[in-house]
Amino acid sequence: MMRQLDFILMRGGTSKGVFLRASDVPEDRGDLAKLLLAVMGSPDRRQIDGLGGADKLTSKAAIMGPPTRADSDVSYLFGQVGITVPQVEFNVNCGNLTAAAAVYAIEEGLVAARDGTTRVRIHNVNTDKIITADVPVANGKPLVAGKLAIDGVPGTGAPIALNFGDAAGAITGQLLPLGAPQSLLAVPELGEISVSVVDCANLVIFVAAETLGMRGAEAPEEVDGNPALIGRINAIRRVVAHRLGFGDYFDSRPAAATPFCVIVGPPAEYTSFSTGRPVPADNMDVACRQFAAGSVSRAYAATVTACTGVAARLDGSVLHAMLAPSAHDRPKLRIGHPSGIIEVESSVSGSLGNPRVDKALILRTARRLAEGRTFLLDGTSEP
Missing domain, CATH: 3.10.310.10 (Diaminopimelate Epimerase; Chain A, domain 1)
Structure with a gap:
């Protein structure tokens, strides 16, 4: 039966x-x-x-x-x-x-x-x-x-317009769970590195591609087929998980879903995973690769998109510092991901020490x- x-x-x-x-x-x-x-x-x-x-x-x-x-x-x-x-x-x-x-x-x-x-x-x-x-x-x-x-x-x-503006602190209860837009993190495999940990819609660690010896525009299989690189990414995730009080969860999972790690790099041309056509550097403000649950995502998650938009508006964050000045003047951030481009409209108000998310809006079908x-x-x- x-x-x-x-x-x-x-x-x-x-x-x-x-x-x-x-x-x-x-x-x-x-x-x-x-x-x-x-x-x-x-x-x-x-x-x-x-x-x-x-x-x-x-x-x-x-x-x-x-x-x-x-x-x-x-x-x-x-x-x-x-x-x-x-x-x-x-x-x-x-x-x-x-x-x-x-x-x-x-x-x-x-x-x-x-x-x-x-x-x-x-x-x-x-x-x-x-x-x-x-x-x-x-x-x-x-x-x-x-x-x-x-x-x-x-x-x-x-x-369909999705607004994640009320989703700050979704996992930890705080938009900036480490207390600042950018923090120094001691990672055994990497030494002391700069990261931005932002919690809006999902908990995301933003790290510059050069910190990991990456360009930021790699094809998913370039990362997934590199155990040493995956080890470095997971080392960062593990340190953050333990700092935020859920290290036991992270260590108990063979492929933990959170925290996400987003590797950010400057605009660069690459081939779309889904279409095989070029994704021009001029079409994006930043190139991002999202890692969680054991592999790089072939397309960028909507929650991570919302969080990336918020991180871009936080003065002093790893992502904010990487963007060209022209990107700060546009209401929408253009994110290059393995399958192409995704846009997010975001705004943050309040003081640097107490930022508040006003909008984190994306369009989906x-x-x-x-x-x-x-x-x-x-x-x-x-x-």
Whole structure:
């Protein structure tokens, strides 16, 4: 006998995930993790016996339910499902799937549709933060067709505006958990290095490419195929994790999801991972490579994009110091990532010692891809 479970498969930005109803899955995170591993077909490099797409951008799940906070319209629990390791991370958010969560909420009747623009206040349960999504709607349905192109996604779609401005301190409770825009960090493998640790939407360590002997515009396989380099990146992540009080979590995971490490370098031309076409240096303000969960992401995470936009506005940060003066005068930061360019509109106010995030806005597209029932072998957890 096999258990049946309703699902909806959705793309949000450059990610794809299986969406499940909260009422259909266990509340206990351990039991839920076992269920999601079975749904995705993990651990297995190809995820051949499940719905996973054999890439960390497509091995994701969203658990959707009614609001659990008065200032929200819907609850959204994100799960990053391991591919070759039997683990599910619930301590981070996926910003790309947040766009899909907004579309899901409208299509499934959790939020009433309003023609023109429907605002969805999404409670990300992982971080206990509210993200607002403005979804274009016509005839009571979220629009799919549109003119917004996203590098890493074929074609175009209707733009969904995501604002992570209220997501500062998502993981640690502080925008600058080390107390300053830039800090010196003693890393056994590297000596004393400068980093910026910023917590907005997700916890991110920003480090200059030259610190790691990189250009900042490497192809993902150049990093993933270099164990010594991965060791240096993880050494930085480990020191920060221990400084911030979750070293036991980091050390217990074979491929910890947080903190993210973003390697930043000057604009440089490279070949797009998704299209094989050149990404011109003139199209970007900074080149970034995002490392977490054991590998470099083929496309930049939406939450990391929001955090990068905020870091760029913090005077004294590693990223702020690297930008050309002209980049500070533009409202949008253009980030070069392995699949192309992503833009973020951000603003920060307040004093240098007490900065406040006013806006961290990005545009994504999202749509429903499939719906149906997945069949699970006996032994998976039930709610």
